[in-house]
Structures are given as C-alpha cells and as structure tokens.
Amino acid sequence: MPIIDYKNVLKGLEVREAMRRQVIHLAEAASLAQAISYTIKYKVNAILIINDRQEGLGVVSKTDLMGAYYAGLPLSTPGGAVMGGPPLFCQADDSLDSALDAMRAHQVHRLYVRGDAPRRALGVLAYPDIVGLLYRYCFKCERSRRSSSGSHEPMPDRFQIREVMSPTIYAHQESDSLQTVIEGLAAYRFGAVLITTADGLPLGVVSKTDLIMAYKHGMAAEATARTIMSSPVQAVDGSAPLVSALKTMIFGDVHRLFVYQKAPQTLVGVLSLSDVARFRSGTCRACLVSRIKI
C-alpha cells in the first residue's frame, strides 16, 4: 500500500522528539533478581544488558524473566544468560516513520537510540512514547475531528468503550498452575490473563509483573493462579464514555481494563490505554499513524 505522506501527522518528526534519555541498564553479570527489581522500580518492560564498555549486548524483557521462572532458573543466574539480542538500534535523527517500520518489521516494542559510539545507547524509543506524541500532534492537526468542528474546546467524548475495546479475552482458571499461565501468556503474547472460576466467572487478573514478582519472592511455579492474582478484576461498563475508562486507568496506574456488558460478571472485551489514546486523539482514520497497534 502506498504511503501518502500528507496524511501522516508525524511526517518530519524525528526519533529525538519522542525518545526517553533514561536507559535502564544492567551489567551482563547482574542477577535475574536485580533485573526483576529494575523492571518493578523503573516500571519498564525490558532492561538493556551492557558490557564493561557500556555497549548494549542484549535485552532482558519481562517475557524473558517469566521464561526463566518457568525453566526454574535460580534468581542468582546472570541476566546475560537469558537475554535476547542483540538490541536493535536507531539514530536520534531517524524519522519516527522509519523507527516504526523497524519495530513492525522486527516485531519489537522498543528501539535503543545509538550514541556516537556503536552499540552505546543514549536513549530508548518505545511504542507508548510515540502514542503520546501522536496525541499531541493529532490534537493540533487540521484534519482532526477536533479542528473540523471549528472549535478548540474539549471535544465531547463521542466514543463508548465498547467501540474501542478488543473483543478477545484470554482466560485461565483459578486452579491452573503459574506454569500453565506462563505457557498461555507466552503463546498468545498477552501482557495479562483473566482468571476465572471453573464456571467461567471472573475472579482476578495475573500479569507478567505478578509472575516475575512471584518468582522474586520465591513462590513455586506449581502454585495456582489464584495465589498471586490481583482481585477484583478492574472492569468498566462497555456503554460508558471512553473518558471514564481513561480516568480509571490513569488513577489506577494500569494500562488495561476489562469491559463488561450489563453486569460486571459478563466480560466482553479488553481495553488498552494506547487504544484509548489513539481514539481520543482526534486522529482521522486515513492517517497512517492512526493505525499504530500496540
């Protein structure tokens, strides 16, 4: 499909405008326990592993840490033993479009930004950074729904949650082992899974973060999902305005909500923060970047 540049609100923007300059990194010999602590403390999904010349060797993601838990590796295992890599780099003056293309092509959620020396990271660009920038620029774009109304007043939230949500819900039962949950999360590439009773009633949620915390606290991987799930399920009514879900996410510091229809026990979908941001930005659907999928 040809790219029509004038319909790309991010045209002309460079990586430097969206990247973060704080690169969370650890030495190759740092333990998995340290890697888990860093992901929790800095609220990141991956840690860059570097050598003693500060060069990026690989990346340890929450998925890798979850895999180490599954494999029964001791927490003292060096992060370098489970890292994926090598890390993918871009440059600060690359276009955001090309960075997005690279992420799509390699199916990764982040690129490290190369400094003067090869393989040394001076920043990191993640998908959510681009979504944030997208909101800013779409808000001002003359083709956006906001501007087309001729008003700069806040746009009424015309969307309902159910119009934006994803209808796919992946669930496990409360009696399933953490190992089984890990297998499911790894196979379907979800960040979290719904936990239900044997009858299918929603009970809680187990995320990758919950799993790696269980790993760090020494919980056996044979334990049941029920023992570590966060409960109750954070869910919103599908017929409610999108902004209400956004506020729930912001105030709860979560990026995912389950959606119910009529009764809280009847879950019908999942809503992500990036989906909300894209729909609420005023983005016209013809714009290339409006199709960013997180």
Added chain:
Amino acid sequence: MGLTARHVMQTRFYTLRPDTLISAAVQVFQQASQEQQTVLGMMVTDESGRLVGMLSMYDIFLLLRPKHIHIWGEMQDLEVGGILEAACRRAKSMRVGDIMTTEVITITPDTHLLLVIDIMIKKHVRRLPVLEDGKLLGIVYLSGVFNHLLELLA
C-alpha cells in the same frame, strides 16, 4: 591521614527494614528530619543489622510516577485532579524492599574526604554509608561534607 569520613559522618541515624511499608517508612523520614537535618535517604538493614540497601526520595518519586505518564501527560484536555493523592494511596502499601536501591556504594571511616567528594561527584550520590568490617558505623551526607569544608574555606 588527614580528614576522613570519620570526621564528617553522622553516627546517629535511623534505618529501615526491607519489609517496612512505605507508609511507615515515610514516618521515619519525618521523625529523622525533625530530630536532625532534612533526611532524604535512609539505609536499609536486615535483622542482623547488615546493610542491604538504601531508600531515597528518588526511589519514592519513581514509585509515585505513573507508568504511562508520557501518554496521558499529553492529554491536557483531561481533568486529573486528585491523581497525586491516588498515587500516594497506592504507594503506601508497597514495601521498602520492593523499591530500595540494592547496589549501594560504601566507604570506610578512613576514606579520605577528597575521595568521598570524588565518589559523590562521579557516582551522583548524596550520601554514603560508612562500614567497618561489614559493620554499619555511620553515614556521610553531602551537606555534612560541604559544611565541614565551609569551615576550612572561610
């Protein structure tokens, strides 16, 4: 030997335990700040008094900062009154051990003051625990070093 960490370290100090709730830890910060100078970082020890980490103001800031602030921070049309209070409520139930810094740079009582300054500059740290044979003796604050130097410089 000259001036060393021994001359500027605080030997009266509070410590925290890894399983202390953040809500209790900040009360210790407040108490320490009332009795001494404003305390912005505190040592964490285990049951045997062994140093296992440091909890700083920066660690608590990291805890309070929402994960996706770079997305909703752009949404200036969104009313977010009360969000800081919500973040504080969430943070209260976390434990010190979950957010403390575990890679702590330490010095000995005999570390020269110029070396202490060098470490503080290079490593961007404002406080250094003082250990002797693994035993915690005190803590050197950036302000303590500076106040001591003021007397020499004046």
